[in-house]
Amino acid sequence: MRYLDEFRDGDLARRLADDITRIVTRPWAIMEVCGGQTHAIIRNGIDQILPPEIELIHGPGCPVCVTPLEVIDQAIAIAARPGVIFCSFGDMLRVPGSSRDLFQVKSEGGDVRVVYSPLDAVRLAQAHPEREVVFFAIGFETTAPANAMAVHVARQHGVRNFSMLVSHVLVPPAIAAIMTAPRNRVQAFLAAGHVCAVMGLRGYPALAERFHVPIVVTGFEPLDVLEGIRRAVRQLEAGEARVENAYARVVTDEGNTAAQRMLAEVFEVSDRAWRGIGTIPGSGWRLADAYREFDAAIRFDVGGIRTAESPLCRSGEVLQGALKPNECPAFGTTCTPRTPLGATMVSGEGACAAYYHYGRFRAAAPTA
């Protein structure tokens, strides 16, 4: 654990912040893509020790936040069926669908279970051959390899009562979508270290060049985040736009090639809807034709479910950095963590929940 403590050292963090203050000469808007980085920033108060010129914009990298409402409704429809065991990671259970969430489905008799690995869901399917076991496969490139492996293992072992509701999204197309949005203000990106640990730097140099935007691959501890910001500011100040790897202890240029092979076998790139943002071409994965029999949306015929977001929720603008959470009229009034309108208020990593909980707004800032 000493290895972690070293990346949380307060004195070193303040020295890094001082260094950033020394090199910054004008305002810069930097987006941290990943929800894990947002969490580290808010939890440690990293934004409070940065010079006022640095504005951090929370990106769309929270998998819970960007899963479309209609996919949540599909999950709820499947989970409510008799004979189904519906498995999900924990933080999806409280995300509201159109009328209820998975916790409510569970309270009404649905067999909804939290699992920590998709392989646990496969094991459940083996243990309950008389039931249909469905795994809610959401997330970025980080969670996708294990999910691909689960489908692969299920087929290998002839587990026919297992399927997945897939809603995987990819980071590089989202970066392109943000940079081409009409109201874009992002001038540099902290790329998600865990995503790059799987995929390597593939696709990022082309993005940096096309949009002339610095991209720094960044980890999740306070010093990682500050070092990512420092490198991004250096590039911005120098007028450079390169891909830098500030997370070399985990990320290599080529990434995890075994995981990439598994992904290529099980999934194929598809257009994908992002909650609050809309459809981004080539930004998701779906099961490849050879594995389509494991697609829960087809097996349970829920692909036709269509739903509309609350017109009051502006989480899409928040996810793209066009609106700060506390600038939304519903923030803290009709929309709170207890009564969330959108997923950015539900997930612990969601920008709106982070603002609400950790007091980035003056009214709740403690005096100390």
Added chain:
Amino acid sequence: MAETALPGPGGGPDFESWACPLPLRDYPRVVLGHGGGGALSEELVRHLFVPAFGNPALDALGDASLVDVPAGRLALSTDGFVVRPLVFPGGSIGELAVNGTVNDLAMRGATPLYLTAGFVIEEGLAMSVLGTVVARMAAAAAAAGVQIVAGDTKVVERGHGDSLYVTTTGVGVVPSGLPPIGPAQARPGDKVLLSGSIGDHGIAVMSVRESLAFETAIVSDCAALHGLVGCILHDDGRIRVLRDPTRGGLAATLNEIATASAVGIVIDERRVPVKPEVRGACDLLGLDPWHVANEGKCVAVVAADAAAEVLAAWRAHPLGRDAAIIGEVEAGRPGLVATRTSLGATRVVPMPLGELLPRIC
């Protein structure tokens, strides 16, 4: 449903070693009849509960037990225990059922005296498991110096319970002269103390949950705290609040105190003891150790001039060796708990909403 015989404290007792005529051995698992009020119920009580908890009040087997109570104000508390698995590193539902209620009494400054115990058993529970839980309850009660003087047993059909639920009700006595101790008594300027590291119980239980099962050396901190409380109690009113941060963890407890007392609380994150293994497990699961349950820790809010004295008394006590002054009470921002981070920033510590939900990545 737990299937296998579980070792009792010190390796026994187990089902095979039970004394008494043999009727319970005819039923290696609990059947509905054990809760039916007839001969089987009576055998269960006479051959399991009474020998384990034995004391004159219980031995009389009356409809109610008669006990002596010294002078003072009566403290009452009741709590239900539904932990899974029934046995976990460092404890079991038996120790929890005793210590949990003892601690609720202790947090009001009471000396715990008597407990009652209600068992809701799912049909099919192995007798050996029930025997182990009861033996551990008896050992915990003896260690805490309380008597289990009354009880009740119900058996529910298989599928209508989760092996075993235990409810305990406790009676204690608060000395007449002791000023009120409670969550609404914190005042600006008071210091906040914590008796030791947080998160141990919750992580120990999670480490053996069926869906998690990760390896760790962490054991539950389950313990009776009235000794730890007793060594700091005075009648001068300088001990304002005592709380044991169980479900909801330290974050929930501090928020409850801030709300009830209408004060602000500011904690220095670096002073809150968290074992490296607990922090590592929390990082892995995406949990906040401040939200994880404890069963043997105490938060005290005390007058500033009593803080050093309380700290010294706790550190001299076996359950308080890692005690620390972790923050202070402020007049501003009533109801708000904040923490100074290791980076020197300040953030709000929210009340946890409900279930602990591990993050996806």
